[in-house]
Amino acid sequence: MATARQLRCYYDRHLAELDLNLSQASLLAYVAEFGPHTQTALAARMDLGRAATGTVIDQLEARGLLTRTPDPDDRRVWRIAPTPAATDVVCRIAAIDTVVRDTLRAGINRNERQELASVLVRLQENMAADQP
Amino acid sequence: MATARQLRCYYDRHLAELDLNLSQASLLAYVAEFGPHTQTALAARMDLGRAATGTVIDQLEARGLLTRTPDPDDRRVWRIAPTPAATDVVCRIAAIDTVVRDTLRAGINRNERQELASVLVRLQENMAADQP
DNA sequence: CAGGGTTCGTATGGGCTCATACAGTATGAG
DNA sequence: CTCATACTGTATGAGCCCATACGAACCCTG
Numbered sequence: 001m002a003t004a005r006q007l008r009c010y011y012d013r014h015l016a017e018l019d020l021n022l023s024q025a026s027l028l029a030y031v032a033e034f035g036p037h038t039q040t041a042l043a044a045r046m047d048l049g050r051a052a053t054g055t056v057i058d059q060l061e062a063r064g065l066l067t068r069t070p071d072p073d074d075r076r077v078w079r080i081a082p083t084p085a086a087t088d089v090v091c092r093i094a095a096i097d098t099v100v101r102d103t104l105r106a107g108i109n110r111n112e113r114q115e116l117a118s119v120l121v122r123l124q125e126n127m128a129a130d131q132p
Numbered sequence: 133m134a135t136a137r138q139l140r141c142y143y144d145r146h147l148a149e150l151d152l153n154l155s156q157a158s159l160l161a162y163v164a165e166f167g168p169h170t171q172t173a174l175a176a177r178m179d180l181g182r183a184a185t186g187t188v189i190d191q192l193e194a195r196g197l198l199t200r201t202p203d204p205d206d207r208r209v210w211r212i213a214p215t216p217a218a219t220d221v222v223c224r225i226a227a228i229d230t231v232v233r234d235t236l237r238a239g240i241n242r243n244e245r246q247e248l249a250s251v252l253v254r255l256q257e258n259m260a261a262d263q264p
Numbered sequence: 265c266a267g268g269g270t271t272c273g274t275a276t277g278g279g280c281t282c283a284t285a286c287a288g289t290a291t292g293a294g
Numbered sequence: 295c296t297c298a299t300a301c302t303g304t305a306t307g308a309g310c311c312c313a314t315a316c317g318a319a320c321c322c323t324g
Contacts, residue, residue, distance in 0.1 A: 002179055003252040004136030010259045023280080040302060047134055052281055054303060076289045076302040106258050108251055116251045119244050120135045126238050127142045155310080171273065184311055186273060208272040208319045271320070279312080290301075 014096050018089060023048065023056050025093045028065055028082065032090040036081040038071070065089060146228050150221060155180065155188050157225045160197055160214065164222040168213040170203070197221060 011022045018025070027046055031037060037045070043053035057080055060066040065086040071077040082090070105113070143154045150157070159178055163169060169177070175185035189212055192198040197218040203209040214222070237245070 001136040001139055003256055004133040005179070006256055006259050007133055010262075021280085038302080047137070049282055050303065051283085051305080054305095055280085074290070074302080078303075103262050104255055104258050107254050112247070112251050115244070115247060119240055119248045122239050123236055124135055124138055126236050127138050130142075130235050153310085172271080181312055182273065183275080183313085186275095187310085206272080206320070210273075265324105267323090269320105269322085272318080273316105274318105275316080276314085277312105278314105280310090282307105282309080284306085284308100286303105286305075288302085288304105291299080293298085294296085 011100060014100055015093070018092055018096075020089075020093070023052075024060055025096075027053070027056050028060055028086060029090055029093050029097075031066065031080055032082045032086055036069070036079040038077045039080060040077075042080060143232060146232055147225070150224055150228075152221075152225070155184075156192055157228075159185070159188050160192055160218060161222055161225050161229075163198065163212055164214045164218055168201075168211040170209045171212060172209075174212060 008022055011025075015021060015025050020028070023046065027042060030042070030045060039053050039057060040050055042048075042057075043050045046053060046056075048056070057066060057068070061068060064083055067081050067083055068078040069081060071079050108116075140154055143157075147153060147157050152160070155178065159174060162174065162177060171185050171189060172182055174180075174189075175182045178185060178188075180188070189198060189200070189210075193200060196215055199213050199215055200210040201213060203211050240248075
């Protein structure tokens with residue numbers, strides 16, 4: 001958990017030059033890569049509550065990086081899409097992500113990374129299996 | 133990071149029967165095991181800011197589990213010590229911790245756990261080495 | 265003794281997230 | 295069609311944490 005906290009701070013620090021935090025950057029990058037989604041879909045994808053997702057979208061929309069467009073088929077729903085202004089930011093996010101990942105990978109080989117992921121998944125499964 | 137979040141929630145859920153969260157339980161258990169400390173020392177040990185540590189101690193003190201005693205040698209400092217009432221709670225915390233750890237360890241052998249810890253430490257080192 | 269610099273605990277304001285409750289909308293059974 | 299149910303996004307209140315700033319107390323140097 002300490003490592004996770006450091007990780008979040010580390011990403012946040014590197015993203016600070018874009019005035020974004022990790023949640024904002026992740027959501028923006030996801031929308032830019034996979035196209036328009038509803039807020040609920042994004043919330044599920046980002047492991048975030050719907051309310052928190054709405055807040056993140058508010059912030060990105062206020063900065064002109066995202067647009068809310070009414071869904072033609074469902075009037076409850078917004079379709080969240082990136083603006084043209086977002087493409088540059090998304091590129092810079094990707095660049096930062098690449099650098100950060102490379103830094104983190106130092107001294108850790110592919111096999112160890114896979115094993116790490118595997119163990120973490122098993123931990124999650126153990127927790128999920130215990131209390132539904 | 134998702135695993136860490138789940139872990140915190142998982143511990144919190146198990147500690148809910150004691151009306152404690154993970155920070156409170158950790159701090160209380162630490163003080164109970166290693167005796168009186170200053171708030172700053174506890175903050176460093178718990179990976180928590182001094183202000184947050186003060187809040188946690190406030191809560192535990194209000195429930196009669198901890199006492200603040202003036203330090204005879206340094207009038208700025210409180211000495212944080214467990215009360216007699218805390219011993220029972222500490223035992224129950226330890227019991228919960230044992231159960232949780234056992235649950236989590238299912239399907240993960242000793243070697244894998246050590247490897248996990250090793251990789252996480254290396255990740256932390258990589259982050260620490262990058263930006264002092 | 266000063267005097268400045270440091271450290272302690274606390275107060276304050278802010279950020280991020282959640283849980284809950286709500287109004288508007290969609291959907292399916294009758 | 296009608297109504298109950300489910301779902302969407304939002305508002306609100308709460309919890310937990312941080313960063314900063316502050317007064318009080320300490321320590322070191324001269």
